[in-house]
Amino acid sequence: MTLILRNAHLLSGDANPDRAADVDIGIRDSRIEIICAAGSTSIAADREADLNGLLVLPGGIDPHVHVRDLGQAYKEDWSTAGAAALRGGFTTIFDMPNTIPPTENQVALEQKREAVRAAHGNVDARFWLGATDHTLIDLEAMLQRRPADVVGIKLFLAGTSSNEVVHDPETVRAVMRCAARHGLAVAVHEELQACLDAAETTGLPDHASAHGQHRPRECTVEGTRLMCRLAAETGCTLYLVHVSTEEEVAIIREAKAHARIVAEVTPHHLFLDEEILHRIGNVGKVNPPLREPRDVRALQQAVRDGVIDTVGSDHAPHTLDEKARPYHAAPSGFPGLETTFGLLLNAVNRGVLPLHLLPRLTSTRAADVFGLVDRGRIAEGARADLVVLDPAHKWTVDPVLFRTKARYSPFAGMQLTGAVVATLTAGVFVDYR
Ligand SMILES: [Zn+2]
Structure with missing residues (x-):
C-alpha cells in the first residue's frame, strides 16, 4: 500500500448520521484500494497519516x-x-x-x-x-x-x-x-x-x-x-x-x-x-x-x-x-x-x-x-481525491497567505470556523497542518 489514512471521519451524502463512521483508507498509487473500520487493519504502507477523526470528504x-x-x-x-x-x-x-x-x-x-x-x-x-x-x-x-x-x-x-x-x-x-x-x-x-x-x-x-x-x-x-x-x-x-x-x-x-x-x-x-x-x-x-x-x-x-x-x-x-x-x-x-x-x-x-x-x-x-465517474465519492476503486477538514478550526481570512496571485478578497478579515487541513489528489497527500 502506498498510503494509509487512519481515523478518517467519513460523511455520507445523505442525512443519516449512522452512516458517518471512522475508517482507515488504504491508497495504492492513485486509487482508493480499501476502506475499513478504523483500527481493524494491520496492513503495512509506505506512509501513514493519522487524521484523528477529522472530517474527510471527496476532493x-x-x-x-x-x-x-x-x-x-x-x-x-x-x-x-x-x-x-x-x-x-x-x-x-x-x-x-x-x-x-x-x-x-x-x-x-x-x-x-x-x-x-x-x-x-x-x-x-x-x-x-x-x-x-x-x-x-x-x-x-x-x-x-x-x-x-x-x-x-x-x-x-x-x-x-x-x-x-x-x-x-x-x-x-x-x-x-x-x-x-x-x-x-x-x-x-x-x-x-x-x-x-x-x-x-x-x-x-x-x-x-x-x-x-x-x-x-x-x-x-x-x-x-x-x-x-x-x-x-x-x-x-x-x-x-x-x-x-x-x-x-x-x-x-x-x-x-x-x-x-x-x-x-x-x-x-x-x-x-x-x-x-x-x-x-x-x-x-x-x-x-x-x-x-x-x-x-x-x-x-x-x-x-x-x-x-x-x-x-x-x-x-x-x-x-x-x-x-x-x-x-x-x-x-x-x-x-x-x-x-x-x-x-x-x-x-x-x-x-x-x-x-x-x-x-x-x-x-x-x-x-459532468460524468466524472471515478470521483465525487469515497469508495474502493475511486480516484484517491480527498479533502480533509477540521470543522472546529478557527481562522481569519488573510489574503497575504493565498497561493493565488490575486491576494485580496471580499472576505478578508472575516473570522471563520472550519478549515481545509489536507488534500489528497490522485494519491498525492499534502498536509497543511
Ligand atoms: Zn465566471
Missing part, C-alpha cells in the same frame, strides 16, 4: 474557475491556480474559456492543455469550450474527437471581463442542440446584454456600491428565464452559473420539473450582500453583482431545499492594480478557491447549512452531472 470539484494563464499569466497561471485549488480543497477544476486566446478552437484547446502540463501540478484540469456567434463549426469539429477533458460549452449572454457575447438566440439554440448531441452541458452567464444596454444608469454614483443598479437584477432574471425555456425546448443540460437573485430561484424551482437544469451558487452570492461594497469598493465588484439581503436568504434556502445543486467559486483573479482603477475601468471578479470550503464549513457551524449537503455541493453533484 472538491469546482466547475467554475478562471485560471487565466497564457495571455493573462500575470493575473494567474496553472501553477498558482493549481496550488490555490489544492490549498482550498479542490482536486478537480473546470477552467472557463474566456481566456486569451479564448478556448474556441482546437489550437487554443491544445495550448491550454500544454499550459496545464507545463505547470506540473497535481490538480486535475477540465475545460469549458467557448461559444460565439461564429464558432459553431469549430465546436462541432472539436467535439467530434470526443475529448475526455471537455465538460461542456460556456456561453455569455452579456459582456463581463474579456469574453465574447452570443447575441443571436438561434445560435444559443444551435449550441444547446450541439451540446445535447454530444452528451455535454451548456453553461451560461445569464445577464442579457440587450437588457444591460437598455438600463437607465444616468445619475447613478460612479462607485462599486451602485454596481447592482448599473447591472440591474432584471437582466439576469430575464436571461435565466430565457435559458430555462430553451433548455426545455432543446433537451440540453443547462448549467446555470452564479445564480444571484430570489426571482431566479423561483424560476429554476419551477423549470426543473420539465428541463435538465443544474444550478450553481457562488460563496459570495451565498454569504455577502451589496452593503459590503460601501466599504470594499471594487474588490467586491463582480458580475452578476452582489445583491440584497433577501437574495442571500433565498439562495441559502434554495441550497437547503436542493434547488441549488453546486457551489462554484467563480475564482476570477485580477491584479490589485487593476482592481484599484476607477469603478468603470476596474475588472469584475476576485479569487475564491481558497475561501470556499472555509465559508461553507462556517455556515454549517452557524446552522445556516446542514453538514450532510457539503459533499453534494462541492463534488458529488458535479461528478454526476
